[in-house]
Amino acid sequence: MPTNLNFEMARSLVGFTVLLLFLSICESTSFFQPISDSHRSAAVELFSPDHGSFKSLEETYEALRTFDVLGIEKKPDVTATACRLVSETVGSSSSTLKDLFYALKANSIVKCKINDKAYQGIITRLNAAVDGASSLPDFYYSVGGLLLVKGSKGDVHLADADGIFRSVKAFRQSDGRWRFSSNSPESSAFAAGIALETLAGVVSLASPELDQSLISTLNSDISKLFDSIEKYDDGALYFDDKLVDGHDHQGPLATTSSVVRGLTAFAAVTDERLNIPSNKIFGLANFFLGIGVPGDAKDLFNQIDSLACLESNRVSIPLILSLPSTVLSVTKEDSLQVNVNTVLGSNAPPLTVKLVGVFTSGSKAASLVESQELVFDDGTGMYNLNNLPKSIDVGSYTFVFEIVLHEPEHEKIYVTGGQKKVPIFASGLIKIENAEIAVLDSDLGSIETQKKLDLAGQNAVSLSANHLQKLRVSFKLTTPHGLAFKPHQALLKLRHESKVEHIFVVGNSGKQFEIVLNFLGLVEKFFYLSGRYDIELAVGDAVMENSLLRAIGHIELDLPEPPEKATRPPPQPVDPYSRYGPKAEITHIFRAPEKRPPKELSLAFLGLTFLPLLGFLIGLLRLGVNLKNFPSNTVPATFATLFHVSIGAVLSLYVLFWLKLDIFQTLKLLGFLGVILVLVGHRVLSYLAATSAKLKSA
Numbered sequence: 001m002p003t004n005l006n007f008e009m010a011r012s013l014v015g016f017t018v019l020l021l022f023l024s025i026c027e028s029t030s031f032f033q034p035i036s037d038s039h040r041s042a043a044v045e046l047f048s049p050d051h052g053s054f055k056s057l058e059e060t061y062e063a064l065r066t067f068d069v070l071g072i073e074k075k076p077d078v079t080a081t082a083c084r085l086v087s088e089t090v091g092s093s094s095s096t097l098k099d100l101f102y103a104l105k106a107n108s109i110v111k112c113k114i115n116d117k118a119y120q121g122i123i124t125r126l127n128a129a130v131d132g133a134s135s136l137p138d139f140y141y142s143v144g145g146l147l148l149v150k151g152s153k154g155d156v157h158l159a160d161a162d163g164i165f166r167s168v169k170a171f172r173q174s175d176g177r178w179r180f181s182s183n184s185p186e187s188s189a190f191a192a193g194i195a196l197e198t199l200a201g202v203v204s205l206a207s208p209e210l211d212q213s214l215i216s217t218l219n220s221d222i223s224k225l226f227d228s229i230e231k232y233d234d235g236a237l238y239f240d241d242k243l244v245d246g247h248d249h250q251g252p253l254a255t256t257s258s259v260v261r262g263l264t265a266f267a268a269v270t271d272e273r274l275n276i277p278s279n280k281i282f283g284l285a286n287f288f289l290g291i292g293v294p295g296d297a298k299d300l301f302n303q304i305d306s307l308a309c310l311e312s313n314r315v316s317i318p319l320i321l322s323l324p325s326t327v328l329s330v331t332k333e334d335s336l337q338v339n340v341n342t343v344l345g346s347n348a349p350p351l352t353v354k355l356v357g358v359f360t361s362g363s364k365a366a367s368l369v370e371s372q373e374l375v376f377d378d379g380t381g382m383y384n385l386n387n388l389p390k391s392i393d394v395g396s397y398t399f400v401f402e403i404v405l406h407e408p409e410h411e412k413i414y415v416t417g418g419q420k421k422v423p424i425f426a427s428g429l430i431k432i433e434n435a436e437i438a439v440l441d442s443d444l445g446s447i448e449t450q451k452k453l454d455l456a457g458q459n460a461v462s463l464s465a466n467h468l469q470k471l472r473v474s475f476k477l478t479t480p481h482g483l484a485f486k487p488h489q490a491l492l493k494l495r496h497e498s499k500v501e502h503i504f505v506v507g508n509s510g511k512q513f514e515i516v517l518n519f520l521g522l523v524e525k526f527f528y529l530s531g532r533y534d535i536e537l538a539v540g541d542a543v544m545e546n547s548l549l550r551a552i553g554h555i556e557l558d559l560p561e562p563p564e565k566a567t568r569p570p571p572q573p574v575d576p577y578s579r580y581g582p583k584a585e586i587t588h589i590f591r592a593p594e595k596r597p598p599k600e601l602s603l604a605f606l607g608l609t610f611l612p613l614l615g616f617l618i619g620l621l622r623l624g625v626n627l628k629n630f631p632s633n634t635v636p637a638t639f640a641t642l643f644h645v646s647i648g649a650v651l652s653l654y655v656l657f658w659l660k661l662d663i664f665q666t667l668k669l670l671g672f673l674g675v676i677l678v679l680v681g682h683r684v685l686s687y688l689a690a691t692s693a694k695l696k697s698a
Contacts, residue, residue, distance in 0.1 A: 083112035104148035161206035176225030196262025237283030257302035278415035285318035330428035336385035435475035461553030487541035528562035
């Protein structure tokens with residue numbers, strides 16, 4: 001019985017198919033790659049100076065060290081700024097031990113000019129700091145500073161190296177961890193790394209040489225420290241600390257980096273070989289490489305600096321096996337290519353890479369191939385297997401490699417990590433044959449309509465069916481070697497014209513894939529929706545190079561009318577961005593204008609409206625104008641003039657209202673003119689009344 005999935009899943013069918021294929025490859029490729037150009041690009045981006053300089057001497061050194069190890073040519077030019085900071089720090093008596101230490105570290109890279117007098121002052125100050133040191137950081141910065149001065153000037157020694165060595169060892173704990181000071185009861189692996197690096201500096205500065213018994217006791221301390229190492233499932237090893245009183249908690253990366261610096265520094269100054277299994281050094285390398293490309297400048301420095309320490313250490317130098325690609329095409333006959341390099345990508349010593357086995361993923365069956373050697377290509381520096389074994393068909397496999405060093409003495413210098421298992425995907429073009437779509441009668445199962453499908457091309461099948469019939473879709477999948485192929489996904493989707501969608505899983509029997517939809521049993525799931533249904537077929541797999549999502553055509557379904565209590569189709573989700581799209585056009589029909597009189601009649605009526613005005617003017621001429629009472633004094637005459645002008649303005653406003661103004665504009669102006677007319681009219685009439693009263697009294 002085909003499975004009907006929630007119609008919401010159909011909306012993301014394409015994205016889900018692509019995502020599944022991508023993740024199925026990425027999840028299994030958790031092997032480690034040496035440092036690449038991605039780290040160089042990240043270094044330039046993360047170590048970006050602000051206005052030509054970094055925030056501190058520590059950050060300046062970390063940037064310079066990272067650029068130097070990675071061999072970055074196009075990098076920010078901070079040499080001048082760094083030398084200025086170095087000169088200011090070494091020349092100042094108030095600079096801290098930490099700043100002085102990082103100034104000397106930065107100077108070891110940029111090679112600034114420091115005169116002998118300045119060096120002598122530095123030596124005097126650092127010797128005094130060593131004598132007065134009471135904590136592990138004090139010893140670390142002062143001894144480390146003297147060691148850096150010795151690297152530049154050459155003649156620097158510790159007078160009481162034995163006493164300083166014992167003072168530092170006083171911070172040691174029985175579990176191989178160290179304390180930062182005698183007042184701190186908590187111990188940490190981070191402090192152990194600092195202590196080992198400090199003791200390595202004491203050994204280098206000792207004159208005469210230290211008692212070898214003091215150095216030998218540290219070998220057991222280092223072994224105890226490595227007993228507390230932690231492990232990830234992928235084989236990566238790391239150190240981690242709990243919160244330490246008085247000091248910030250350091251994460252696994254910073255802690256492991258501190259231990260690696262101390263370990264490699266101490267191994268470089270002792271004649272004894274440290275009793276550390278080489279596989280633990282290999283696990284530490286896997287930890288740093290497994291981080292990928294950090295997104296923080298401090299983390300990137302810790303990663304690169306630690307790998308640089310492992311690149312040339314005296315314990316064991318890890319050799320990393322990597323593949324440019326873990327997806328090989330059977331159809332294109334891709335060759336298998338393998339790289340073997342150090343952690344920083346340097347060339348490996350003479351060796352042989354063997355393919356000792358190939359196993360089907362998830363299977364416990366025997367190896368599909370016999371052990372064989374890969375051929376080294378001098379031009380590319382890779383080990384190649386030009387032709388994949390015939391037993392390798394499309395699918396996922398686990399390839400097992402082994403590195404064999406040519407020179408026996410190299411086995412004491414390098415560590416290969418034993419056999420290396422690498423997940424490989426063999427992809428190819430899958431043959432799609434005998435693809436058909438048919439409408440069947442429900443009772444007899446006889447074919448009413450049948451059409452061939454070209455799933456590699458375009459299809460436009462048009463079918464029709466009712467609820468008493470069935471729809472059958474079938475096809476055959478075979479690998480390039482002719483074997484049956486079962487993809488991750490084989491889905492059939494029907495989408496109604498109302499956007500309601502249904503997805504069905506296509507089952508298989510060997511090479512044959514077939515699905516039969518019985519519409520009689522699906523009418524409720526189809527919500528009794530008759531009409532057109534578009535048909536799509538999706539076939540996809542991580543190793544299928546021709547995965548497809550193909551529109552087959554459509555089918556017109558005639559389903560019965562829904563009963564009264566039938567389930568209604570769910571509402572379709574609204575696209576939240578649809579409100580920003582174009583709106584529907586608004587169509588409006590204006591009312592037809594009313595019928596108007598003839599133009600001649602309108603003009604005649606306009607002429608009649610002017611007759612009263614004409615009669616008024618004629619009357620004025622006949623009666624004459626009486627100006628006897630017009631005021632003769634200046635002020636009353638002014639108000640009288642304004643009164644008549646205001647009357648004229650009101651009459652002009654009436655004319656403008658007739659020609660162009662609307663009622664609101666006219667009333668606004670009339671209110672303004674009316675106030676003026678009332679004021680000046682009142683003054684004029686008051687003057688005339690007073691004048692008339694004087695004449696009567698006289």
